[in-house]
Amino acid sequence: MRGFTLCLLCLSTSILFFSKPSISASDTLTTTQSLKTNETLLSPNGIFQLSFFSFNNFTWYLGIRYTIDHKKTVVWVANRNTPIQNFNAFLKLTDAGKLIIIDQSQKTIWASNQRTKNATFNNPILQLLDSGNLVVKESNENDPTKFIWQSFDYPTDTLLPGMKLGWNFDTNTETFINSWKVTDQDPSFGDISFKMDYHGLPEIFLLDKGRRIYRSGPWNGKRFSGVPEMQPVTDSIKFNFVENEHEVFYTFSIGNESLFSRLSVNSLGKLQRLTWIQSGQLWSTFWYAPKDQCDNYRECGPYGICDTNASPVCQCVKGFRPKNHQAWNLRDGSDGCVRNNELDCGSDRFLKLVNVKLPETSSVFVNRSMSVFECGEFCKRNCSCTGYANIEIVDGGSGCVMWLDELIDIRLYPSGGQDLFVRLSASDVEEDEARESSDHKTAKAIGIMVGGAAIIFLIIGICFLWRKKKLQCLFKMKSEKRAASLERSQDLLMTEGVFTSNREQSGENNLDDLELPFFDFNTITLATNNFSEENKLGQGGFGIVYKGRLIEGQEIAVKRLSKNSGQGVDEFKNEVKLIVKLQHRNLVRLLGCSIQIDEKMLVYEYLENRSLDAILFNKTKRALLDWQRRFKIICGIARGLLYLHQDSRFRIIHRDLKASNILLDKEMNPKISDFGMARIFGTDQTEANTVRVVGTYGYMSPEYAMDGIFSVKSDVFSFGVLVMEIISGKKNRGFYSANKELNLLGHGWNLWTEGKALELIDSSIDNSYSQSEVLRCIQVGLLCVQERAEDRPTMSSVVLMLSSETATITQPKNPGFCLGSNPIETDSSSSKQEESCTVNQVTVTMLDGR
Structure with a gap:
């Protein structure tokens, strides 16, 4: 019967397709059966299913999917590189234990790899297990080592429990x-x-x-x-x-x-x-x-240690110095570090680093029987050895791993790392020990001085109490003066803005304490060709941005603050202080600053494609942004904002997130810029109130525009506006549809409720986009611009929704509409004007002055 069936398969696939029994509830397929495109194999407990699936009803794949979620997440695909072009295809198991997918023209679309060639089996079957493993085996065989074939040997993008990742x-x-x-x-x-x-x-x-x-x-x-x-x-x-x-x-x-x-x-x-x-x-x-930045491979180069709690994140191992000082000062540590003193094999010492990620181990000496002491002695005798460590940390440590080359990709952890011993010259160790001894003596001397001072103050205190009644009147007068002085100081703190008012909360030092290179004014003048008009990149509310080139050849962007701009010393200090502490691939990198009399300038990395708005809202350039690039930009902005809100050492609210503050590098990777209006929050702080509303109308959340209340949800609202603008290629401010009362958010909301959301997509984008991906982005954008701040998602949820096709996304509620009184975009942080802000038919008029 089996041979006759095979003949029928060779002669007429269609006969076989229509005559074989349906497999819809079983976990097993035999050689006399086939699995058609409308049929399913189900694992015994119904956790996984094997079936054909399609994203567009034109190309089909055979895959294993979870049944627990409604999207049926795909964990394995058989024909991932050879999609089926028609619906009439089926899966067949041959007598040789081989799986094949055949289309209606009898063409083999895909076949499983067989490690046993030209073999025949008594009764092979195909079975889907509850582990998600699809196996071919003899019908009575349950030993996994004797399976004829299994999908676990050929993973796609997912590793399931029990799958192996490695080498046989x-x-x-x-x-x-x-x-x-x-x-x-x-x-x-x-x-x-x-x-x-x-x-x-x-x-x-x-x-x-x-x-x-x-x-x-x-x-x-x-x-x-x-x-x-x-x-x-x-x-x-x-x-x-x-x-x-x-x-x-x-x-x-x-x-x-x-x-x-x-x-x-x-x-x-x-x-x-x-x-x-x-x-x-x-x-x-x-x-x-x-x-984070320290997860990037070779972030700090050879003998560099990456520490996210340091600023900058790259530090040299003791006894080493930066190889390229200029790049190091500009926070590029990829060249790593070099030794201060040459090694002398016979007298070298070892420096112990604790809680580190071990350097790269692709070319190391390994001995699992050595103790760490034996490993150290062996390393010391080998003049080529640069460092050593235990292989395992259990039971006090065991085994020996020894490096014979540069130590690359070391990272420091607050806890949970390993001990690493780095070879240094004796002079480097002695200098370090001498420094520690000197510090100890200094600390001891300071202790004696403090003790003596305490005694002196005690004596003075006794004298003071003795004369208290005699000086009571004078003391009262001085107290009143001191209180008045304190009140004036508090008023000053309130008017000085972010940099001063948050200093105590954030625990930061003064601007002078920041490790940031300062550029000479003449250097900047030379780099920008005396701030020539042809070097001008753009102009914002706080001044002009120029392109420049340093003598070394590095291209830079210089933000020259206008002398009468709204951004004074406070905002300047704030921007420097914030950016110098931030390290993320989706945030613009600050290289340095320049202060000279009334000139204040910030020097940034130069980004070739300038700002997002210059491309997105330009009719001739916006075609450069295909859907994949737009989606990449949306995800990049989301990750950068998540870092500011959650993953950086401070919780930072940007307060002026908009298309012109998103810069694009040569690969169209987005970077958030302009932190002049940003605020630092405490770890337990959720919102704050301001008497001066700053930002850009069209991007401001209703609660911020109307009441001055801002929080992470204010930034989420601005991000949602950006998403809608990136998808549509239209500005939220100045957008007018047939209904003159609607802005872009209202227009997008109407299209969503009418089931026509795809009409929002920019006409300059070709048809290569994924409809599900676009709809997901629109839904996320609408969730972010909901009227009530508490309804909006956090950025961690936004990143999850954007990056996972299986994430459940709630339905959005109506957005908060915030419209200016005229269609011309105006930065409220740099102008004085009257605006009307409308939130669901409630109108308030605000006069904002800097």
Whole structure:
């Protein structure tokens, strides 16, 4: 019968297609059955399903999907690079245990890889397990090591519990995960992959087109050295790493059957662990990388230590100095550090660094039987050894890893890192010890002086009490004067603005204490060709921005504050103070400043494509922004804003987020700029009130424009306006539709409620966009501009909704409409004018003056 069926398959695929029984509730497929495009295999407990799916009803894929969420998240795709072009296709299992997908023209679209060639089996079956593993096996075989084929050996973009990521040395095969070409749209091979390098001491790298952008660090017995937060939890996620002569791999398991977790890479360059939140019916980001500047591979170069709690983040190991001082001063530490003194093998010493991510271990010496003491002695005798450490940290530490080259990609953690011993010349260690001894003596002397001073003050106090009655009248008079002086000081603090009023709260030093290069005025004049008109990049409310080139060849952007601009010393100090502390790829980088008499200038990195508004609202240029670039810009702005609100050392409210304050580099990556109006919040502070409303009408939230109340939700509103503008290519201010009462937000809201939201998309964008992606962005944008601040999402939720196709997104409520009285965009932070602000038919008139 089996042979007859095969003949029928060869002669007429269509006969087989219509005659075989339907598989809709089973977990098993036999050689006499086929799985059609409208049929499903379901795992025994109904956790996973195997079925054909499509994003556009034109191209079809066979994949394994979760059934727990309504979007049926895809975790594995068979024919990811060879989509089916018609609906009439089916999956077949051959007698040789091979899976094939055949279309209606009898063409084989995809076939499974077989490690056993020309083999035949008694009764092979295809089964979908509750682990998400699709296996081909003999019908009575349950030993996983004897499976004929399994999907776990061929992951796509997702690592499920029980999957291995690594190498099998017996078969010389590698297992890794690779992103989709376009998240939520195209499952073919993308640019981002997560692969293990087994050379030296194995670790896993995140790669972008083969270029390393993040590494996990080596396994230390408990976790990866570069993931200190990777702590196993009872009945939750458990991590495992295996290395022997046959294989090396990483895997994880789930102790609680009701918990679902997966590790995936997306096309945006993110590695993320997602867990299913049953109560919220959504996938939540449990962990992700890279998450900050120090996660970037080789951020501080050889012998540099990256520390997110330092400013700048790159520091040299003691005994080393920056290799390129100029680049280092400009906060580019990629060239790393060099030794202060040459090594002398016989007398060298070792410096102990604690709580660090071990340097890259691809080419190191490894001995698992040595103790750390033996490792140190062995390293000391080997003049090529530059550092050493334990391999594992459990039970006091064991094993020896020894570096014979530069130490690259070291990172300092507050806790949870490892000990690393770095080779230094004896003179460097002696200088350090002498300095510590001197500091100890100084501290002791200061202690004696403080003690003596305390005695003196005690004597003075006694004398003061003795004469208290005699001087009471004079003391009362001085107290009154002091109170009046304090009141005047408080008034001054209130008028000085952000820089002064937040100094005590933020714990920051004076401007003079900031580690920021100061440029000579003549240097800036020369770089900008004496501020020539042809070097002018643009002009805002606070002055003109010029393009410049330093003598070394570096291009810069100079913000020259107008002498009569609204941004005085306070805003200038505020902008310097804020930006110098911020380190994120989606924030503009401040290189330095210049202060001379009445001239105040900020020197930024130069971004080739200037500001977003110059392209987005330009009829001839906006075609440069296809949908993928616009989506990338939206996500980049969101990540930058999330960093300001949550991930930076301070909670920062921008207060003037708009298209002209988004700069684009040569690859159209967005960077948030202009922090002159920003405010620092305390960690427990949620909102504040101001008597001076600053910002740009059209981007201001209703509660801020009307009542002066601002919070992170004010920035979220501005971000929502930006999203709607990026999608439509139209400004919120000055937008007029057939209904003259509506601005862009109102127009977008009407289209959404009428089910016509796609009509909002810019006509200059071709049809290559993903409709689901555009609709998701519009929905997120409308959520951000809701009238009530408490209804708006946080930026962490926004980033999750934008980056995950499986995140559940609530329906938006009506937006807050904020309109100026005329269609010409005016920056309220730099002008004096009368405006009307309308919020759902309630109108208030404000006179704003700087």
